[in-house]
Amino acid sequence: MAVGLPGRYDDIAGRVPRSLGDLRGPSAGEVALPLHLCWSGMRVYDVGDPAIRLGMYQVVIAEGMLADVEAHLDARLLMEVWPRLRRLIHSAARAEWESRFPALAEHARAHAAEVAAELRRAREAVRARAEEAR
Numbered sequence: 001m002a003v004g005l006p007g008r009y010d011d012i013a014g015r016v017p018r019s020l021g022d023l024r025g026p027s028a029g030e031v032a033l034p035l036h037l038c039w040s041g042m043r044v045y046d047v048g049d050p051a052i053r054l055g056m057y058q059v060v061i062a063e064g065m066l067a068d069v070e071a072h073l074d075a076r077l078l079m080e081v082w083p084r085l086r087r088l089i090h091s092a093a094r095a096e097w098e099s100r101f102p103a104l105a106e107h108a109r110a111h112a113a114e115v116a117a118e119l120r121r122a123r124e125a126v127r128a129r130a131e132e133a134r
Helices: 050-063 066-072 075-085 091-100 102-110 112-133
Strands: 030-032 044-046
Touching: 044 050, 050 066, 050 075, 050 091, 075 102, 075 112, 091 102, 102 112
Parallel strands: none
Antiparallel strands: 030 044
């Protein structure tokens, strides 16, 4: 009987810290992610820019091991981006993070209307640009 490869998120529980206090990443400045996290494209991120931080946090959660997560993420900044970040990461990762840290899920619920409004504005802007291009 053939055995398949393990799923990418089979080990997600071991890649989530036990406590948000274990996150000791920078809260300001630029961060150069190691090649094993970013092997192509952008590697240096300004964590002071919420949009740039969102991309960096997505990469670290998707690609990183526990040591990467603890070294590159900051608890306060994670909380700030979580309402948007949770939409960008795999459902298994989202479920594990929110199960372990209910405050993340609560914060996302508190900001759900704001995030939905941002998405509507973005969709409208894309539609307007498409109409202009015609």
